[in-house]
Amino acid sequence: MQQRRSTSTKSGETVKPLGTAIIGCGSISGVHLKAIAGLELAELKAVVDINESLAQKAAAEYGCDYYTDYKEMLKREDIQVVHICTGHYLHAPMTVDALRAGKHVLTEKPMAENKASAMTMLQAAQEHPEVQLGVIFQNRYNPSSVRMRQAVDSGEFGKLQCMKGIVTWFRGPGYYETEWKGKWATEGGGVLINQAIHTLDLLQWLGGEMTSVKGTISNDSLEGVIEVEDSAHAFIQFKNGVRAVFYATNAYGKSAPIEVELVFEQATLSLRGDTLYLQQDDQVTVLAEPVKNDLGEKAYWGMSHQYQIRDFYEHVLEGKHFWIDGPEGYKGFSLVMDIYESSRTGQKIVYE
Ligand SMILES: NC(=O)c1ccc[n+]([C@@H]2O[C@H](COP(=O)([O-])OP(=O)(O)OC[C@H]3O[C@@H](n4cnc5c(N)ncnc54)[C@H](O)[C@@H]3O)[C@@H](O)[C@H]2O)c1
Missing domain, CATH: 3.30.360.10 (Dihydrodipicolinate Reductase; domain 2)
Structure with a gap:
């Protein structure tokens, strides 16, 4: 993948693209990967999956590093945004770890598998106002x-x-x-x-x-x-x-x-x-x-991931609070x- 050195936001400000990682390389990850590939505000650095062949395949296709342990990926300083594309019960622990590691998080819906888990995410986001938590409702x-x-x-x-x-x-x-x-x-x-x-x-x-x-x-x-x-x-x-x-x-x-x-x-x-x-x-x-778009989204999922993902990056880069927090x-x-x-x-x- 070609390195992006600078780009500009909606307000015309020149900024450095945000380093990005995706956790979970299953069904929905392709939509996130394609949206990021088409977004000049982001630069994909890594993908993560416990299924090594899935992670390896995505990394080869999109020209980035891969990990099987997301905690190793979280140590990287060149990654500022983490997309969470795993099963529902993993959203809360992964979000909390990523926020604590100083990463902005964009998690797939639903927030979690129960209210108690979702509360841990809300609390971690409150304790780390320096980073943002966004939830996909494309x-x-x-x-x-x-x-x-x-x-x-x-x-x-x-x-x-x-x-x-x-x-x-x-x-x-x-x-x-x-x-x-x-x-x-x-x-x-x-x-x-x-x-x-x-x-x-x-x-x-x-x-x-x-x-x-x-x-x-x-x-x-x-x-x-x-x-x-x-x-x-x-x-x-x-x-x-x-x-x-x-x-x-x-x-x-x-x-x-x-x-x-x-x-x-x-x-x-x-x-x-x-x-x-x-x-x-x-x-x-x-x-x-x-x-119409070419993200490979099935029609019944709605076609708007790319718009929400772009909006999230715009907000983060402009230091504005993202609305679907x-x-x-x-x-x-x-x-x-x-x-x-x-x-x-x-x-x-x-x-x-
Ligand atoms: N917004 C939408 O319209 C939409 C559509 C489909 C799915 N989703 C959401 O996306 C999320 C993922 O769904 P999916 O269908 O892609 O699931 P999936 O099962 O196809 O993919 C999940 C991936 O996570 C990986 N994984 C499991 N444990 C892991 C770990 N500890 N570290 C790293 N990777 C791990 C699995 O190996 C798998 O490849 C869910 O929250 C789902 O509700 C949203």
């Missing part, structure tokens, strides 16, 4: 998400009244043949924490402060294969009077486009996949469409955890 950068948020904030269609979110995907037994998926201790849940967390995060981001959630989970198609749920539904109420219903499953026959509907006083916005439709006065028009990343994650608790107890979770 779908907030989709043009459709930005447009939905704009409609809510501007009030152009009147007040938001209610929302629905529907995720009907397919994950067969083969998907769970890894050391960490399908188990409470390591994945922290099933369809909610892994696949549908993006849609729940959008609902809470658009709806604002919540007053309560009641939810139920079940394992409809993978009994005996996974410990965790493959299906879930929830009812969420917000302080502003908005109510939302939500359904997610991995038991469908295909991974269908995600559906979100926002009903305003004077119009309805419907998201199908990454295309946002406006329905007003018996007319339907397209309000936002996806931007620990507490912000915790919101969608804790909603997932609260649906699990509600399902376990049969009770509605009420927020103060």
Whole structure:
């Protein structure tokens, strides 16, 4: 890889690119690696995986060093940013170690496998304000998400009244043949924490402060294969009077486009996949469409990793606080955890 000596940020300031490392060279790592390769603000120095052949392959492809022990990588002074692309139960210990080693951290969603682990990340970030913690929720950068948020904030269609979110995907037994998926201790849940967390995060981001959630989970198609749920539904109420219903499953026959509907006083916005439709006065028009990229992202993951990764580096280089930080990343994650608790107890979770 060619060395990058200097580059400039959005504000035009000339800066040295940040040295970067990725921990975890599995499925999602390719998206991060390609985004970094196309980002002049970053220079990939190393990749890490306990599976040496995976680490070696990524290092050869992207022209960087490789490690099998992330703690060895953390000793390098030329690495300032660490991306965490491992199973959920590893996000917390790796994040805490990296923050303590003076590295900025961008971790994949969800923050962790349970609230206690996530708290250790929030605490470490608080104890190390000299570095930043960012959490991947790339779908907030989709043009459709930005447009939905704009409609809510501007009030152009009147007040938001209610929302629905529907995720009907397919994950067969083969998907769970890894050391960490399908188990409470390591994945922290099933369809909610892994696949549908993006849609729940959008609902809470658009709806604002919540007053309560009641939810139920079940394992409809993978009994005996996974410990965790493959299906879930929830009812969420917000302080502003908005109510939302939500359904997610991995038991469908295909991974269908995600559906979100926002009903305003004077119009309805419907998201199908990454295309946002406006329905007003018996007319339907397209309000936002996806931007194509070549990161190899599957369409149902959303296509916006590169935008969030760039935004994170811009903030770090300009010394500005990144907006999807620990507490912000915790919101969608804790909603997932609260649906699990509600399902376990049969009770509605009420927020103060
Ligand atoms: N944002 C999205 O849309 C999106 C999409 C897919 C996955 N993800 C997230 O990305 C993360 C990784 O998922 P994945 O599907 O790539 O998982 P994966 O199992 O394919 O990859 C994880 C990798 O981590 C490696 N690993 C395990 N222990 C390690 C250690 N101690 N040190 C270094 N490497 C270690 C494994 O060998 C494996 O190669 C998860 O948090 C997942 O939820 C996010």
